Structures are given as C-alpha cells and as structure tokens.
Amino acid sequence: MRWIVGLLFIIPFLFSGCGIRERETSIQKRETELAQKEQELLLKEQNLQLKEAELANLAQQIKKAQQIDSTTQQPADSISQALMGKWNARMTCTETTCTGSAIGDTKTENWEIYYQNNKLVARAMTGENLIRTYTGAFRNTTLELTENVEPSPSAPATKMVVRLTLLNPTTMEGQREILRIGDCRIVYALQLNKQ
Secondary structure, eight states: OHHHHHHHHHHHHHHHHHHHHHHHHHHHHHHHHHHHHHHHHHHHHHHHHHHHHHHHHHHHHHHHHHHHHHHSOOOOHHHHHHHSEEEEEEEEEEEEOSTTOOTTOEEEEEEEEEEETTEEEEEEEETTEEEEEEEEEEETTEEEEEEEEOOBTTBOOEEEEEEEEEEETTEEEEEEEEEETTTEEEEEEEEEEEO
C-alpha cells in the first residue's frame, strides 16, 4: 500500500515533466516565430529607408530642374513682343576652318521667331524653302538657339549655335557658329532686322 501511495505521488510528477517539455517546445517555437517576424520587420524598415532616400533624391532633382527652368524663362512682354515676328537675317563669314567656305562669304535668310511649347523657335527660310529650324531660349540678355543636324550621306553631323542680342525692338546682332566633325568650324556675324 505504501508503494501504491508513493506511486500515486510520483506519477503526477512524472506526467508534469511531460507537460514542461511540451511548454518548452511551444516557447521555443514562439521564439523562432518572433525572431522570424523581427527579421521581416528589419527588411521592411530597410526597404522604407531606401524608398525614403529615393524620394529625397527625386525631390532634389525636381528642385534642380525648377532652378534651371527659372533661368530659362520666357522674356518679359516687351522683349517677347520685340523678338516675335519676321526678321531679315544677313550673315557674313568671319572665321572658317572648313573647305568650301571663305571669310567674307555672305548669306541672307528670312527668319520667323515664335514660341512653341515654352521654347523659342526660329525658322530660317530662303524664299519659300525652309532651310532649318532652331530652338532655344532667352537667357539674361541673349537669345540662344541651337540646331543639331544628324549625319546623312550628303552631309556630316553638324551643330549650329546662334547667340543674338536684342539691340532695340527692330535690330538684333550676334553670331552663328557651325561645328562639324573633322575640326571644321565656321563663324558668321549675324545682323537681323525686323520686317
């Protein structure tokens, strides 16, 4: 009987040991899950930091673009009105390193200057034929126009840069520089008179 009573006291302790093992296993499982969730949270935090850095970089790029746009502004109304319209352009070659052109060569064209999509556009024509179209902006006191001509079988790649200063509502002066591959450069003195 003593053995039975002793056994009755020992059996609950034995079975309680099995419950402790199950609890330890359950706790270890929960710790593993918590560690996994912590890793996921760390990854999400890193992704958020990367996105925050990208947004800051994008905001900085937008700010720079706005600063550039503020320097490339549409001229004031009086200047804008003076620039818009039709002009007679007279060009005289003042420098050249290209074959086929000589200092003193002259050309005349008719230019039409107007705004399109917040850019100044100048269409150069001889008679009824469109020769080229320049685009650009009015910066400070200078009208800057460019045209890039892609290479073709009949002509090499060419970049043309025009810089003009408005002297009065009917006169502009400046220069046109033509750059071609092979160290070819032609500079024309320009004088434009409003029609």
